Amino acid sequence: MFNKNMVLDVLRQILEASDRIAKRFEPISSVDDFTNTPEGMEKLDAICMPIIAIGEGLKQIDKIAGDEFLLKYSQIDWKGAKGMRDIISHHYFDIDAEEIYWVCEHQIKPLSDTIKIIITDLE
Numbered sequence: 009m010f011n012k013n014m015v016l017d018v019l020r021q022i023l024e025a026s027d028r029i030a031k032r033f034e035p036i037s038s039v040d041d042f043t044n045t046p047e048g049m050e051k052l053d054a055i056c057m058p059i060i061a062i063g064e065g066l067k068q069i070d071k072i073a074g075d076e077f078l079l080k081y082s083q084i085d086w087k088g089a090k091g092m093r094d095i096i097s098h099h100y101f102d103i104d105a106e107e108i109y110w111v112c113e114h115q116i117k118p119l120s121d122t123i124k125i126i127i128t129d130l131e
Contacts, residue, residue, distance in 0.1 A: 010073040012130055018072070019127050022065045025058035026120040033112040042105040052105055055112060056096050062119070063093020084122050089115075 032055050036042065042052040067090055069078060078086045092111065096103060 010077070014072050015069055015077075016127060016130055018065045018068050019123055019130070022062050023120060023123045023127070025061045025065070026116050026123065028058045029055050029112060029116050030120070033116070036109070036112070039106050039109045042109060052103070052108060055108060056103065059108070059111065060093050060096050063090045063096075066090050067093070078126075081122050081126060084119055085115075089119065 032051060036048075036051065040048075042048045066078065066086060070090075078084070
């Protein structure tokens, strides 16, 4: 059995990070909002950091609870979420703003919703 409290702590951190991303993404209506101004690039940077944190948190959950734990919640591409962390961290100058935009628009809300379900299931 794994340490449930440790997993819950990491899940709550992931939830907070996803909330920060959603809040920072609110004024963004197109990829151009990221790429056409210095302020947009700062917003992109500010969104990438919590994406990195989410991926790292998911890797921690794998270490604490085992690789199979998150797979029970198949509505999320966990491998892709962890991989996004690696891409941003290791290939920072090759970040695709369109991909980050798509992640923010299509994947952060479902991730947040799923994390809430997992937290409820563990509590």
